[in-house]
Amino acid sequence: MARSTHTDRDFPQAGHDHAACIDEALAAAAEVCRLSGARLTELRRQVLLLIWDSHAPVGAYQLLDKLSRDGRTAAPPTIYRALDFLSGQGLIHRIESLNAYVGCRDPRRPHVGQFLICRECGTAAELEDAEIAGTVRARCADADFEMHHLTLEVLGRCPGCRRTGPGQADR
Amino acid sequence: MARSTHTDRDFPQAGHDHAACIDEALAAAAEVCRLSGARLTELRRQVLLLIWDSHAPVGAYQLLDKLSRDGRTAAPPTIYRALDFLSGQGLIHRIESLNAYVGCRDPRRPHVGQFLICRECGTAAELEDAEIAGTVRARCADADFEMHHLTLEVLGRCPGCRRTGPGQADR
DNA sequence: TCATGAATGCAACATTATAACATCGAAGAT
DNA sequence: ATCTTCGATGTTATAATGTTGCATTCATGA
Numbered sequence: 001m002a003r004s005t006h007t008d009r010d011f012p013q014a015g016h017d018h019a020a021c022i023d024e025a026l027a028a029a030a031e032v033c034r035l036s037g038a039r040l041t042e043l044r045r046q047v048l049l050l051i052w053d054s055h056a057p058v059g060a061y062q063l064l065d066k067l068s069r070d071g072r073t074a075a076p077p078t079i080y081r082a083l084d085f086l087s088g089q090g091l092i093h094r095i096e097s098l099n100a101y102v103g104c105r106d107p108r109r110p111h112v113g114q115f116l117i118c119r120e121c122g123t124a125a126e127l128e129d130a131e132i133a134g135t136v137r138a139r140c141a142d143a144d145f146e147m148h149h150l151t152l153e154v155l156g157r158c159p160g161c162r163r164t165g166p167g168q169a170d171r
Numbered sequence: 172m173a174r175s176t177h178t179d180r181d182f183p184q185a186g187h188d189h190a191a192c193i194d195e196a197l198a199a200a201a202e203v204c205r206l207s208g209a210r211l212t213e214l215r216r217q218v219l220l221l222i223w224d225s226h227a228p229v230g231a232y233q234l235l236d237k238l239s240r241d242g243r244t245a246a247p248p249t250i251y252r253a254l255d256f257l258s259g260q261g262l263i264h265r266i267e268s269l270n271a272y273v274g275c276r277d278p279r280r281p282h283v284g285q286f287l288i289c290r291e292c293g294t295a296a297e298l299e300d301a302e303i304a305g306t307v308r309a310r311c312a313d314a315d316f317e318m319h320h321l322t323l324e325v326l327g328r329c330p331g332c333r334r335t336g337p338g339q340a341d342r
Numbered sequence: 343t344c345a346t347g348a349a350t351g352c353a354a355c356a357t358t359a360t361a362a363c364a365t366c367g368a369a370g371a372t
Numbered sequence: 373a374t375c376t377t378c379g380a381t382g383t384t385a386t387a388a389t390g391t392t393g394c395a396t397t398c399a400t401g402a
Contacts (some may be wrong), residue, residue, distance in 0.1 A: 155320040
């Protein structure tokens with residue numbers, strides 16, 4: 001069966017051009033906020049950048065540490081408000097099974113996130129697969145259940161870590 | 172499209188015979204533990220019962236309160252150890268998006284849980300749909316990703332709550 | 343310039359989960 | 373029957389994650 005409409009971007013490779021990811025994320029964020037009339041303040045922009053440090057989900061308190069290291073005073077509400085804003089704009093997703101947050105690769109098109117998350121390197125890839133979403137919707141319809149939000153997270157081992165050998169520790 | 176092999180039990184109805192659910196859960200638990208050689212102690216049995224108070228996922232500290240009301244002294248590790256044991260035996264599932272725990276309806280057959288969770292009444296229904304699981308596995312294969320664990324949780328509104336009217340508060 | 347409301351700073355607190363170590367008790371070995 | 377052993381439980385403290393409430397600042401439009 002065809003891969004249907006999932007994103008054309010594959011699992012983030014070790015040596016990819018991450019600066020391009022960051023540039024794209026910032027450009028998309030600016031556009032999304034402009035269209036929605038929301039204010040992408042310096043703080044919010046800064047937090048978004050910190051989240052985009054890598055493709056691995058980051059915890060709220062890790063972000064707090066990073067903010068502090070950047071010289072900004074920050075208490076938990078600071079970061080949680082920024083996270084609320086960013087996720088409200090669809091710029092980031094929360095990974096429920098890790099209590100962590102990751103940048104969205106396609107915020108211009110609203111969608112529910114579907115994630116493959118590597119236990120070894122921490123990297124998360126966003127799937128956004130229409131067939132999965134469709135099947136889940138169909139099952140909800142079967143059950144007469146009104147679907148509001150889907151959480152789909154697969155934990156496992158990414159292509160890169162599989163190549164580097166089998167015996168690594170979890171994280 | 173056919174419903175494939177998902178469980179024959181539908182969304183738990185308001186007036187169903189819950190005593191039967193409890194009996195079945197206890198019987199299954201006894202059998203599972205007997206087969207695995209694990210010890211279903213009084214404490215663990217008691218916690219399992221408390222979880223089966225309803226089909227709504229319960230938080231660890233709610234369980235602690237219930238245990239205390241039952242006259243048993245209990246600190247957090249008590250409950251978390253029981254939860255670890257029960258989920259290790261496949262007798263309960265953790266709902267990541269709620270930080271809560273719910274009884275498994277078919278512990279004899281190991282599986283990954285897929286849940287429909289009602290925001291209004293809290294009730295969770297376990298799907299265990301082979302088509303969804305198959306599609307997810309296929310996407311992982313496409314991405315050369317080694318799947319270890321799937322978390323699939325749909326938040327929404329259950330048939331019963333839909334019938335009682337549209338304007339209820341979340342929970 | 344002023345009024346307004348959103349954004350941020352800040353202190354305290356609530357919730358969820360784990361670590362470390364002591365004690366108890368069931369089950370088999372002697 | 374008693375001992376030994378190891379898993380299960382008790383207990384205290386603490387870590388990790390998230391929220392409430394209120395004061396202050398700042399951008400924006402009247």
